[in-house]
Amino acid sequence: MRRLVLLGLLGLGVSACKEPEPIKVEPQELPLCPDLVVKDLSRSAPLASQAQGAVSSALRSTSASDNSPQPMLVRFRKQTGVQAAAVSRLREDRVRKLGALVKYHWPSLDTLALSLTPEAQARLAQDPEVLSITPDRPVHALGMSPWVPVSALLGAPSTTGSTAEYTWAVRMTQANQVWDANNDGVLDSGAPTGEGITVCVIDSGIDPNHPELKAAYAGGKDFVDNDDVPEDKDTSGAWGGGHGTHVAGTIVAQLGSGGQVNPNDPTLSPSGMVGLAPGAKLLVARVLDENGDGRTSDVIAALRWCKEKEAHIASLSLGSSNPDEAERAAFDEVYAAGMLSIAASGNGGELATPESKVYPAAYASVVAVGAVDPEAKHPAFSQGGDHLSLVAPGVNIYSTYPQGQSPFATLEAGGKFYASSALDFVPYEEYTGKLVDCGLGENNRSCPELEATCEGFVAYVTRGGEIKFSDKVKNVRSQGARAVIIANNDPEDDEALGFTLGSPATWPPVTAIPTTLVNDIRAQIGSPVRVGIRGGDYSLSTGTSMATPHVSAVAALVWSARPTLTNTQVRAILESTAKNLVDPEVPESPTGKDIVFGYGLVQAKVAVDKALNP
Known part of the structure; x- marks a missing residue:
């Protein structure tokens, strides 16, 4: 039986001569399977999301409005001759006396990398030998994503392959x-x-x-x-x-x-x-x-x-x-x-x-x-x-x-394997169950009532509608789905099904299929299918x-x-x-x-x- 919960009644003033009008309350449906509701997770969870490098501690920039030390690069005027080394040491001593935390000192570049408070920066800027004081600016990777030390050579290079x-x-x-x-x-x-x-x-x-x-x-x-x-x-x-x-x-x-x-x-x-x-x-x-x-x-x-x-x-x-x-x-x-x-x-x-x-x-x-x-x-x-x-x-x-950190999907239906794409942030798990058509997955009652049970099933969800993939998966998960297949509806996206669930959470295994496989997979609705996510050692980027x-x-x-x-x-x-x-x-x-x-x-x-x- 579907469970409902009523919203709390609003408090209204009551006249001594007249009963208050009853308040019409719309029912709000609870998840059928509360134990399966998707929950947000910290980075510590063993998810395939870690292969995508999507969650990490970012560099923290310090506001110029406080007096905290800030990472900076200080360039001095070029020094040459026999006194150059002595001058470099004196320069480092001067900045240290200002409270600077020196990270690197490159005498050949006449440059120091250090942390300075705004007050110390202002004082150092008055030094006539200082050419510039600039932020130690952030740099970033330009891609569209404790081990035991090894020896210099772990094995002889292979000369034969395929x-x-x-x-x-x-x-x-x-x-x-x-x-x-x-x-x-x-x-x-x-x-x-x-x-x-x-x-x-x-x-x-x-x-x-x-x-x-x-x-x-x-x-x-x-x-x-x-x-x-x-x-x-x-x-x-x-x-x-x-x-x-x-x-x-x-x-x-x-x-x-x-x-x-x-x-x-x-x-x-x-x-x-x-x-x-x-x-x-x-x-x-x-x-x-x-x-x-x-x-x-x-x-x-x-x-x-x-x-x-x-x-x-x-x-x-x-x-x-x-x-x-x-x-x-x-x-x-x-x-x-x-x-x-x-x-x-x-x-x-x-x-x-x-x-x-x-x-x-x-x-x-x-x-x-x-x-x-x-x-x-x-x-x-x-x-x-x-x-x-x-x-x-x-x-x-x-x-x-990195080994085992690149998720790939294994989809088997009717005794045949199908090429599909793993979504990021999904766990390395496999599940076999009956394939149930849940339409667009637009709410937590989108799957057929008699087939969507908390014992588990594989949800077939079609891309589209004004709803994110993550919400589609959350909706069918709350109805008992232990795995999800998302069907693409745009042939132009078939070459790169880069769908995302957005953040780490207790997701089930989720895979996406191209438009060319929609008829084949839909033909398996009502039959058992297997959806799995494994970790590989290679990726496309x-x-x-x-x-x-x-x-x-x-x-x-x-x-x-x-x-x-x-x-x-x-x-x-x-x-x-x-x-x-x-x-x-x-x-x-x-x-x-x-x-x-x-x-x-x-x-x-x-x-x-x-x-x-x-």
């Missing part, structure tokens, strides 16, 4: 033509693979125990937690968004070293995927927290650490919308010392203007990378501009993810963050083909051998460079050939 590991992005950039000319799934003996070259990924940290990354990982440093364990986790052990792991896999994932993939997706290799430079060594500098946020000072410190560790290439899929002179000087310094820095151009969705450029990509000493889609067309999000150097694949890029490591990896291939090249020569080879792409709305430049594609799509085979035959 051509199924060659993603469309690997083939578009010609990487496989460099190290597998006969396309047999085996690295060619003596071919450039990135061997002898070290790429330093400055990002959110990685999963260093991922089977695709273990052989390449050569060490790291965590500038967020200030230790030598650059893992993408917060202090509670909860995983972040996997951004750095995804970037690293694009560069160095190994042949034949696959992790857990979705076994029901025929388009995926059971051995995972391979990076463009599987022979390169990987250094990792963690500067972004589990929410994808960081500080300029940590980027500078990481950049200098990469150079100290003799990295050839620094790959940065991060940025900020404002330039910073100390940061620019740091990139200029490492470029002059021979390291090549490559960074994402940004996902602003517009052609870059002086106001919309993203840094560090927009510095002259950095290679700026934009994105293209699988048809080598310009995606709307990828920022361009006169500083853009190259483009690379950046849409639906398949790469590594989009952004200029994903394009950047493709260029970093090709640079490693070029450098390994001819190790005597300088960073300036490697950059010139990449730019001069890029495939010219034409946007019909942008006039083609006589130099072959434009503001949408830069010099064009990076091409590994042509670039390596030029390096070997200058």
